Amino acid sequence: MKRNFTDWAVKGAACTLAALLWFHAVTEHTYQKEIDIRLQVEGVPPDLSTEELMVANVLPSRVRVLVSGRGKDLLSLKEEDFFLRVQPRGTNPGSVSSYRLSPDQVENLAAGADVQVRKIVEPREIEVEIDKRSERMIDVEPVLVLELADAYKQIGKVKIDPPQVKFTGPSRRLQKIRSVRTDSLVLRDVHEDLDLQVGLRPPEGIRFELSPATVRLSVEVQELAESSIAEVPVQVRNGGGRNIQLAPAKVRVRVRGGADLIGKLKSEQIYLYVDYREENAGNGLSVQARPDSSFEVIALEPSQVEVAGR
Incomplete structure (x- = not known):
């Protein structure tokens, strides 16, 4: 062995x-x-x-x-x-x-x-x-797609901090750049406020320096609510400087938006108007609401008014 x-x-x-x-x-x-x-x-x-x-x-x-x-x-x-x-x-x-x-x-x-x-x-x-070598301040353009959860609404626009960044690069190409985009984001089932730090995507094919290289995006999101607001005044557009009286001069408005905002919304924050040029048709003037990103006008009562004294 x-x-x-x-x-x-x-x-x-x-x-x-x-x-x-x-x-x-x-x-x-x-x-x-x-x-x-x-x-x-x-x-x-x-x-x-x-x-x-x-x-x-x-x-x-x-x-x-x-x-x-x-x-x-x-x-x-x-x-x-x-x-x-x-x-x-x-x-x-x-x-x-x-x-x-x-x-x-x-x-x-x-x-x-x-x-x-x-x-x-x-x-x-x-x-x-x-x-x-040249440098200038460039606007930041957010690329953000939000899919809100049911019964939720985005309040206002996406806030960008800072809204501009310093772009350093070749002078000839820098003159043609108007904005710089953020990285693309798609968020689903959003039901709360967002506060995101995102990178920037400058144009391809050139040398560059960005300062800062990231920005903060914030979005306010609230649960939807509805409210009825009485005695909202109606303005007259295209009246040619005449003192035109409407009947009624105020209407009731039903609005929908974020719960926090709707609960504090005042009548003077809602801009309603009629276009006096429609009066020639002999019918009532349709009441219209100026669009607002914070809330939505879903009903007007009444939806038409008359020129007083006619």
Whole structure:
């Protein structure tokens, strides 16, 4: 039994030694592989007017290259040790220059690694657009879809804080930007107030900086309620400056809206009117309500009035 164990130990050691010799021989051979390395575009020096310039277009962040080296060097290779550096030549705002990428532009930060860059796989060429750096305040446009729960209502508009953000980017493109949108949100079965921190989605294809990069959206949501408000005055539009009296001059209004708001709603907060130009038809004048995002007028009593003295 002891002899069998000794035989197995000898065989195991021999196999291990053979594997080590094989691994050493293999890792000494030269191989090739493709890796993705960083593309680093240097800053643009100021032009003669001392205005700050910038790279205006979005460039790929990585470049695929073919490298070769001994197996052991490739095994220990880290992609982050390599980067391809491009120094823009143009200093004129609006200039666009093409750059052919070459292995000579690749820098290796790994000390002692004998790895050579053989060729650029993709992209082999890039275009760099130069422009003046500019900044301006841009309106924020919320992209928010709310599906309210039954018997609930949104009170007022979506509030944005801050309503504008500072947008820093290439001058020529910045002039065409009117607003910046928030990330798109769809919320269902909403039955309470909302207070959300959301990101911004600026136009694609340009370099930019946003400050701040997020905004706060708040929405007031209340349970629906109805109320009847008496003695709401009716105004006359298009009366030509004449003192026109209506009969009746006030009507009863039934409104629907958020419970908190409806409970405090006063008659002077509801704007009713008639268009005097309709009087020529010889019929009563239809009472109309000016739209209000806070509440809805669902009934008027009476819904028509007459010109007094006719």
